[in-house]
Amino acid sequence: MINFYHVTKRFDRYSTALHDLTFQIDKGEFVFLTGPSGAGKSTLLKLILRQITPTEGQVVVNGRNLNTMKHSLLPYFRREIGMVFQDFKLIERMTVFENLSFILTVLNVPPKEHKRKAYAALRAVDLHHKLNAYPLQLSGGEQQRVAIARALINDPLVLVADEPTGNLDPDMSRDIIRIFADANLRGSTVLLATHDRELIRESGRRVITLEHGRISEEKMQIAERAAPRSEHVFGMAQ
C-alpha cells in the first residue's frame, strides 16, 4: 500500500531530511510513526501526499509511483488519501459544516447528502453540536477533531495523520485513536505520526521510529494496557 524504496530527501546541500529510507506498509495495516522533532516525520508524510517529491528513490502509494505520476492525476490520487494536518488546515471563513461540505463537493457527492454525511462524521468525533461554528470559535482540540472528521468523511484508502492528538487531553486522545482504529477496521490503511509514547505503548501496533532522517527502530509494539473496545460506530460511508 505504501512503499518507500531508498528514499532520500534533501532540501539543500546542508539539509537532508530523510536518508535512504526503505520500508513497506501493507494494505489494512495500522502503523505509528514516531521520533523526536526534526526526525523527518512530517517530511515523510508530505512525500506520501506528494506535497514534495524525493531527491532520490521511489515512493509508491496505492500502486502508483508518485515520482512519475502525471500532475493532472494528483487530485484524484489525493482524494484516496485522508490527511490530518498538524496545523489542521481548516478554511477559516467556512463553518464546520461548510468545511466538510466542500470536501464532499470536491468528491462530487450530491449536495442533498452533504448534511447527513457531515453530521455523521462530526458525531463520530463528538462535535455534531458545532456544525455551524467557525474554526476560530473552536478550541485547538475541537479544530483537530474537525480535521479528523474531514479526513475520514469519505472512508479513504489511506489515512495519514500528523500529530492528530497533539492538542488533545489523554482521554480524548484515546478516543481519537479508537476512531482511527475503526477506520482501519473498515479497510483504511493508517499511518499515524505522533510523539505520544503512552498511546504507542497502549496500541499494540507496528511502530517505525525515525531519528535524524533514518529509521532507527522498526518493531511490533506489544500492548501494555488493553484499550477498551471502541464505542464509536463510524458509519459515514454506509
Add this chain to the structure above:
Amino acid sequence: MARDFNTQGRHEPNVPSNTLTYFFKEALRRIWTAKRTSFVAVTMISISLCVLGSFLLLSENLQRAVEQWQGRSRVTVYLSAEVTNDELKGVNAFLAAHPDLSSRHFVGRDEALQRFTTYFTNLAEVTGNLEENPFPPSWEIEVRPEIAQTRAFDAEMDDLRKVPGVDQVQLDWEWTRRLRHIIDLLNVIGIAAGGVLAIAAAFTIANVIRLTMMLYHEEIEIMRLVGATERMIRGPFFIEGVLQGTIGGCVAVAILAAGFFAGQKTLAPSSSLLWGFLFGSFLPWQKILVLILGGTAAGWFGSWLSVHERAEE
C-alpha cells in the same frame, strides 16, 4: 479492500451541475467580499464600453441618415447671389436642353431662408436680425440613380458649372460619400479607443483576480491538498471575471440608454435637424449584445490572464 480507485489514464470529468452552482456562489461571494476592488473593475469595463458604445451610437445614427439620403440622387445648382435675368435664362435653357435634368424645382431666396429657419429653429433669431437675405436661389434637380454616377453625367455637370450665373453645383452623393468616410473613421476611432480601454479594463480585472487569488492563497493550497482539481480551483475565479465583465457591459448599456433617451427628450425637439439625426434611434439589439458580450470577453480575458499566470507559478 472493496474498492478500486484506479485513476490511471482517467480524464477530468465534465463539471457537474452542483460544481457549477458552487462556482457561481463562490464568485458572487468573492465579488461581494471584495466590493471596492470589484467596483473598480466593473467601472473600468463600463467606461471603456461606454466610449465604444458612444461611437457606435453616433455612427449608427449617421449611417441611418446616409441611408435615408442615399436613395435620392439630387443635384443642387446654386446660382450666384447677383445672378441677372439673362444668366437665369441661360441656366434654364441649359437645364431644359438636357432630359436627365427635367425633374427640377426652383428654390427662390425667400424659400431658402424659410427652410433654414425651419431646420435650425434655434438660429431663427440670428436670421431675423439680418438686413439682407444671404441665401442664393437654387435649382434642386432629382436625377435617376442609375445615371447619377456615370461619367457622361459628370461631364454634363462640368458643363453646367461653366454656365454663367452658376456659382456651385453640389451633388448629394458626394456629400453622402464624404459622410460615409466620416462614419468609417468614427468606427475605427471608436473600436480603437474602446479596444484600448477594454484591454486596460481586462488588465484591471486580471489584477483584481490576482489580488483575490493572493487573498485566498491558503485556501487554494488546502483545496489542492484535499484533491480539488485545477478546474475546480480556478472555476470561481473565471466566473468572477466573467461576471464583473458582464455587469460592466450591462452598466455601460444602461448608461448609454439613459444618456440617449434623456438627450432625445430634451435636445431633439428644440433644434430639429442636427439633433434629430443624432438622436434618431438607439442601438439595435445586436450591437447591445456585442457591447455586453464585449464586457464578458474582457472579463474572461482578464481572469484567464491572472489564473493562467498563477497556475504556472
